[in-house]
């Protein structure tokens with residue numbers, strides 16, 4: 001939009017640009033800056049308009065955009081233009097991701113580069129390398145306590161290794177996802193050290209208070225993220241003589257985005273990583289970006305303004321780069337991180353679908369889909385040009401963050417239902433083979449979250465110990481069902497390394513003093529490549545899982561109805577053990593896939609007349625795209641075997 005006040009300021013900013021910036025060919029940059037400037041100006045003004053240094057700060061912001069544009073390689077600039085042209089590229093069904101730790105998967109970044117063949121054998125073409133930036137040894141929160149945003153931790157490699165890996169990935173048409181920890185820094189970061197030394201400029205980068213007055217006010221309404229290991233939200237720093245806000249661990253200092261200098265620093269860092277060849281940036285803990293006394297300090301409106309501003313700025317310098325919102329919050333709040341009131345994502349194009357993840361685990365424990373169906377029914381519609389990251393497990397714990405109203409609608413009492421789930425997954429419940437561990441138990445509320453590897457949580461660890469072939473097969477089948485769901489739901493499936501071969505819980509963290517209090521390490525194993533070799537041995541769980549997932553991925557890539565154009569319709573099955581939805585190819589009339597999964601240990605049936613005229617399948621020609629088989633039918637009753645899923649079509 002053209003608006004006089006902001007555009008006269010823009011002209012002034014351009015006049016003031018340093019001569020070395022002005023000399024460069026910035027044609028595309030200027031076009032994009034012109035297009036986005038009114039939005040950038042308005043957002044920056046809403047956040048910082050009352051400050052005396054407003055103009056100086058926005059000048060600085062524009063310079064950061066220009067300098068990073070100049071530094072962006074020709075190759076990446078071409079990619080930006082290609083993606084501008086094919087702007088729906090990331091909604092395609094062709095993408096399948098995996099998250100892994102470079103050191104646990106392949107020693108280091110160079111090693112990851114040598115294992116790309118393994119990922120391609122599986123079909124993965126989007127790689128989330130878990131945080132690799134410099135962290136103090138020990139107090140690193142698995143990479144989420146960064147002490148230097150422009151250097152790679154020597155334990156995994158160097159900046160050159162990142163560039164090499166990104167080039168290798170690009171040559172194979174694979175994408176790279178990197179983390180930027182936007183909410184907090186390590187207490188060993190230079191900014192923190194300068195603040196400690198008494199520099200007021202850097203003290204203003206944090207929330208630091210000489211007395212308990214303000215911290216106490218905050219504490220009245222702020223929940224605790226890590227109640228066991230890091231209770232409270234403030235930590236006393238002796239050298240600085242101040243209480244610092246530390247929402248996560250006591251060594252992770254929250255950044256003060258009320259200060260525009262912080263926002264500009266972080267923007268510079270985001271663009272730095274975009275320029276190292278990251279296709280997608282995972283923005284950690286975005287719900288926490290704005291703190292306000294009297295609130296829970298999550299999902300504040302200003303946190304959204306900050307993300308919009310970062311997006312608008314990134315579009316000027318590196319428009320091909322996408323953002324992932326990591327906001328593990330209530331379903332109605334998650335959806336807002338795409339940006340509200342728009343067709344295209346105005347904040348993050350991609351968001352973790354924590355709702356679907358937790359609901360799938362509910363179906364595993366209860367063997368019924370009442371809450372899963374209810375929860376998905378209540379999930380608000382998302383924007384057209386935004387997509388989910390669908391996952392079963394990740395490096396974090398599983399939080400039972402369902403909407404209480406949905407729990408009630410599904411016929412449960414919220415507190416006791418959560419208690420049941422916790423007992424079920426920590427193996428306290430008689431009927432359960434699950435081997436999870438509680439995480440973040442809150443003594444006051446009795447709440448806790450759950451750690452554990454996918455295989456151990458579904459019961460494979462216990463089944464193997466008991467040598468119970470039937471139970472082993474059930475677990476393998478259930479793991480495949482869960483993957484069948486994230487592959488077809490709509491969005492990008494994100495696998496978690498090791499799950500493709502059924503890696504079990506890893507207890508080695510208990511011998512490490514730095515990790516022993518954080519059970520999330522139980523599911524961050526060093527990959528066992530001998531175990532991975534068993535994927536070639538017919539009949540082993542490793543082979544069944546690896547091949548099953550590989551087959552799903554290849555079918556997904558060829559199934560246009562699985563692209564994410566908000567083309568999913570949930571189906572009320574009248575059978576509480578089944579979860580079913582229809583996916584439709586938006587580009588070809590009549591091309592539908594019926595997805596149906598049985599979460600129960602006995603066969604279940606679905607009456608196809610329940611579909612009404614949806615799908616209009618020819619019963620005689622029904623085929624499961626995944627197995628290639630025709631499903632069993634009795635008249636119009638479709639029979640789904642225990643722990644199985646179908647991707648049905650009659651178009652083959």
Ligand code: OTU
Nearest residue numbers: 141144248285286287326327328396397
């Ligand atoms: C994120 O986590 C990371 O994924 C965690 O590994 C980090 O410990 C944390 O940030 C701090 O950097 O902020 O919006 O276990 O679900 O802390 C959600 C709890 C987050 C995580 C939560 C999450």
